[in-house]
Amino acid sequence: MSSNSGIQIPSRLPLLCTDDGVLLPGSTMRISVDTARNMQLVKSRLLKGTSLKSTIIGVIPNTRDPVHDSDELPSLHSIGTAGLAVQVVGSNWPKPHYTLLITGLCRFRVTQLLRERPFPVAEVEQLDKLEQYTEGDQADGELGELSLRFHQAAVQLVGMLDMSVPVVAKLRRLLDSLPRETLPDVLASMIRTSNKEKLQVLDAVDLEERFKKALPLLTRQIEGLKLLQKTRKRRPDDDKRVGQHVISSSSTLLSENVFFSSFLHRLKKMPQSMPEHALTRNYLEMMVELPWSKSTTDCLDIRAARVLLDNDHYAMEKLKRRVLEYLAVRQLKSTLKGPILCFVGPPGVGKTSVGRSIARTLGREFHRIALGGVCDHSDIRGHRRTYVGSMPGRIINGLKTAGVNNPIFLLDEVDKLGKSPDFTDHYLNVPFDLSQVLFIATANTTATIPPALLDRMEVLQVPGYTQEEKVEIAHRHLIPHQLEQHGLTPQQLQIPQDTTKDIISKYTREAGVRSLERKIGAICRAVAVKVAEGHKEGKASLYLSDQNTENKEEDSGIASPPEMPIVIDHIALKDILGPPVFEMEVSERLTLPGVAIGLAWTPMGGEIMFVEASRMEGEGQLTLTGQLGDVMKESAHLAISWLRSNAKTYLLTNGSADPLEGTDIHLHFPAGAVTKDGPSAGVTIVTCLASLLSGRLVRSDVAMTGEITLRGLVLPVGGIKDKVLAAHRANLKRVIVPKRNEKDLEEIPAHVRADLDFVFASTLDEVLKAAFDGGFPAAVSHAQVVSKL
Numbered sequence: 136m137s138s139n140s141g142i143q144i145p146s147r148l149p150l151l152c153t154d155d156g157v158l159l160p161g162s163t164m165r166i167s168v169d170t171a172r173n174m175q176l177v178k179s180r181l182l183k184g185t186s187l188k189s190t191i192i193g194v195i196p197n198t199r200d201p202v203h204d205s206d207e208l209p210s211l212h213s214i215g216t217a218g219l220a221v222q223v224v225g226s227n228w229p230k231p232h233y234t235l236l237i238t239g240l241c242r243f244r245v246t247q248l249l250r251e252r253p254f255p256v257a258e259v260e261q262l263d264k265l266e267q268y269t270e271g272d273q274a275d276g277e278l279g280e281l282s283l284r285f286h287q288a289a290v291q292l293v294g295m296l297d298m299s300v301p302v303v304a305k306l307r308r309l310l311d312s313l314p315r316e317t318l319p320d321v322l323a324s325m326i327r328t329s330n331k332e333k334l335q336v337l338d339a340v341d342l343e344e345r346f347k348k349a350l351p352l353l354t355r356q357i358e359g360l361k362l363l364q365k366t367r368k369r370r371p372d373d374d375k376r377v378g379q380h381v382i383s384s385s386s387t388l389l390s391e392n393v394f395f396s397s398f399l400h401r402l403k404k405m406p407q408s409m410p411e412h413a414l415t416r417n418y419l420e421m422m423v424e425l426p427w428s429k430s431t432t433d434c435l436d437i438r439a440a441r442v443l444l445d446n447d448h449y450a451m452e453k454l455k456r457r458v459l460e461y462l463a464v465r466q467l468k469s470t471l472k473g474p475i476l477c478f479v480g481p482p483g484v485g486k487t488s489v490g491r492s493i494a495r496t497l498g499r500e501f502h503r504i505a506l507g508g509v510c511d512h513s514d515i516r517g518h519r520r521t522y523v524g525s526m527p528g529r530i531i532n533g534l535k536t537a538g539v540n541n542p543i544f545l546l547d548e549v550d551k552l553g554k555s556p557d558f559t560d561h562y563l564n565v566p567f568d569l570s571q572v573l574f575i576a577t578a579n580t581t582a583t584i585p586p587a588l589l590d591r592m593e594v595l596q597v598p599g600y601t602q603e604e605k606v607e608i609a610h611r612h613l614i615p616h617q618l619e620q621h622g623l624t625p626q627q628l629q630i631p632q633d634t635t636k637d638i639i640s641k642y643t644r645e646a647g648v649r650s651l652e653r654k655i656g657a658i659c660r661a662v663a664v665k666v667a668e669g670h671k672e673g674k675a676s677l678y679l680s681d682q683n684t685e686n687k688e689e690d691s692g693i694a695s696p697p698e699m700p701i702v703i704d705h706i707a708l709k710d711i712l713g714p715p716v717f718e719m720e721v722s723e724r725l726t727l728p729g730v731a732i733g734l735a736w737t738p739m740g741g742e743i744m745f746v747e748a749s750r751m752e753g754e755g756q757l758t759l760t761g762q763l764g765d766v767m768k769e770s771a772h773l774a775i776s777w778l779r780s781n782a783k784t785y786l787l788t789n790g791s792a793d794p795l796e797g798t799d800i801h802l803h804f805p806a807g808a809v810t811k812d813g814p815s816a817g818v819t820i821v822t823c824l825a826s827l828l829s830g831r832l833v834r835s836d837v838a839m840t841g842e843i844t845l846r847g848l849v850l851p852v853g854g855i856k857d858k859v860l861a862a863h864r865a866n867l868k869r870v871i872v873p874k875r876n877e878k879d880l881e882e883i884p885a886h887v888r889a890d891l892d893f894v895f896a897s898t899l900d901e902v903l904k905a906a907f908d909g910g911f912p913a914a915v916s917h918a919q920v921v922s923k924l
């Protein structure tokens with residue numbers, strides 16, 4: 136029965152012979168292609184063709200044993216399914232082949248084989264009317280009764296599955312929306328059936344016969360399920376597993392079918408180009424899989440939340456307090472649209488893990504969206520659907536992964552975004568209600584967050600940790616966590632606090648605790664090996680005298696258990712982690728005039744920064760190296776100008792009116808790979824140059840920060856807490872900070888403050904006095920001044 140109206144498939148179709156499955160109309164199947172004929176078909180029809188027609192091919196099941204190497208065309212089955220190739224993926228591994236994603240459209244019969252090479256092409260007769268799927272009118276008589284019974288059985292089957300599995304719920308909705316005559320094909324390809332049984336359904340050209348062939352398959356599945364449910368002990372997850380078992384590979388197929396009718400409808404009207412079809416198909420699939428109305432229920436108990444946050448995180452009091460306030464407000468007024476919280480701080484200080492805890496306290500799904508490296512809006516908002524290879528954006532993909540419409544999204548590294556994102560998805564092109572989603576953002580710095588986005592967020596600073604805080608975090612969280620990860624117990628491995636301090640100061644240099652956690656992991660691995668090997672000796676010797684212990688074991692023939700607990704002392708630490716990576720280098724570098732230590736703030740936390748200067752004969756030129764930004768270069772020029780104009784006061788003239796006369800100065804900021812900018816190095820540059828010009832050494836235990844003016848004033852700068860912590864980490868004793876930053880010291884833990892001698896400077900004169908032993912200028916014997924003025 137050839138169709139007179141609606142969509143007609145071409146009367147000549149290239150034939151793809153499949154060995155591994157039967158494609159039925161209304162289902163989607165992946166077909167692997169590697170025989171010469173099929174490969175040829177893909178190459179010359181699917182990859183070269185541009186019209187819609189060229190993407191429709193005939194898929195014929197191979198009913199005989201495949202004879203791959205033979206040049207003979209296998210005997211072809213006379214009935215096949217016309218399919219639309221929606222995706223072609225090629226690969227050369229393990230051998231050249233293509234994988235096709237094909238959606239079945241309708242049955243056809245081969246009336247005449249026109250040619251066999253390079254791939255078979257046949258004259259075909261279309262058997263199913265395509266538009267019958269869209270009409271959906273109910274049949275009467277035996278057919279009507281059969282279709283009713285079939286529908287009831289299908290409903291019964293779905294009723295036995297767990298409705299909370301999204302794919303099952305989808306299937307349930309489908310059963311009512313799909314025309315009944317499509318059900319035999321759709322269900323036969325979803326439930327467990329052999330290829331032979333599918334073939335019988337395919338061969339049932341007559342609709343009534345098709346219902347008759349497919350109904351027993353459905354009934355068998357129902358009986359099988361009943362048996363399975365009876366014999367299994369009823370555990371809570373059972374139904375779910377059964378559900379997944381039955382419809383395991385059918386999710387693509389389901390979504391395919393929901394919109395199958397409208398899909399075909401659009402197919403009729405669409406420009407005849409293959410990419411458009413593939414795109415529409417992917418789009419529909421995405422639309423169906425999105426959690427439009429599925430959500431979790433918030434279960435917020437502020438007291439429990441506080442306990443959980445405290446249990447998960449040491450210190451970070453300010454942040455935890457703000458998070459609790461935020462949650463409390465949400466609890467009181469759930470409709471309130473709070474700000475987007477943005478945690479800003481160096482890597483490894485627990486920003487992500489606080490986000491995770493918030494999700495746990497609320498009982499929400501958590502999904503992290505990495506924005507680092509996103510340079511294009513389309514990454515977040517998706518591509519317009521009309522582009523070939525277009526994809527939905529990360530937000531929409533995240534929703535699909537989370538499976539609910541109210542997850543917590545952690546927008547990681549919003550500072551690495553080029554521009555301000557807008558969250559309407561281009562690909563979806565219909566608004567998805569994101570009002571239920573709770574967004575939390577993280578960033579290393581606010582400086583590069585797009586202003587429009589920063590405006591909508593409440594920034595919460597998460598500063599780096601002091602050495603003491605790190606020791607606590609290590610002993611309360613990181614060590615127990617790593618022990619558990621490596622299957623060890625505190626009775627097997629102990630890391631004393633002194634060892635932890637050594638790890639922190641000699642093997643890591645970071646504001647957070649990420650490397651620290653990694654080093655602890657390395658220790659656990661080393662110990663786990665020893666425990667598993669069943670060594671006899673514990674402590675340091677465990678790592679040093681492997682050969683002896685092995686010999687002893689060989690002698691006795693039995694591996695004896697290690698002496699517990701294995702305690703990691705300094706020697707064992709060195710054995711496992713190697714020689715210390717960071718030795719204190721500060722004093723060594725300050726043995727010549729023209730070196731001073733500044734304090735820099737970077738997105739990674741605070742750092743000490745050396746500034747070096749040297750002079751040579753020349754014409755008063757200033758050379759700057761070390762990847763400096765414009766602001767930093769300006770600071771250098773300001774510093775030179777101020778020193779020139781105050782040379783007399785500080786006895787720097789060295790015999791001429793201008794200390795730079797006949798002299799070139801080279802100012803270098805080591806660690807050239809890192810771009811440095813900002814005004815806060817001003818005081819350090821002045822000190823470094825004053826040292827160079829005076830020939831006096833800067834105190835080796837002093838670090839400083841502050842912006843300067845031409846008139847020698849010291850202006851306040853940012854990042855004081857991180858900078859002071861860096862100075863403390865480097866074991867420096869005196870820190871010179873701008874007077875107007877004095878208030879910022881409140882944030883610094885008392886024990887750190889107690890270790891340091893702070894000098895609050897409002898003029899450069901005060902800076903220089905504090906930076907040099909005995910003040911500046913002091914009676915310097917070699918700086919005999921002969922003023923020409």
Ligand SMILES: Nc1ncnc2c1ncn2[C@@H]1O[C@H](COP(=O)(O)OP(=O)(O)OP(=O)(O)O)[C@@H](O)[C@H]1O
Pocket residue numbers: 447448449450451481482483484485486487488489577608612613647648649652
């Ligand atoms: N205050 C803390 N208490 C307990 N554990 C912490 C604390 N801070 C960090 N950690 C632990 O340190 C590890 C790194 O933290 P996390 O990944 O959350 O850092 P992050 O700030 O998000 O880093 P990034 O910005 O690089 O993603 C985690 O295992 C986390 O649990």
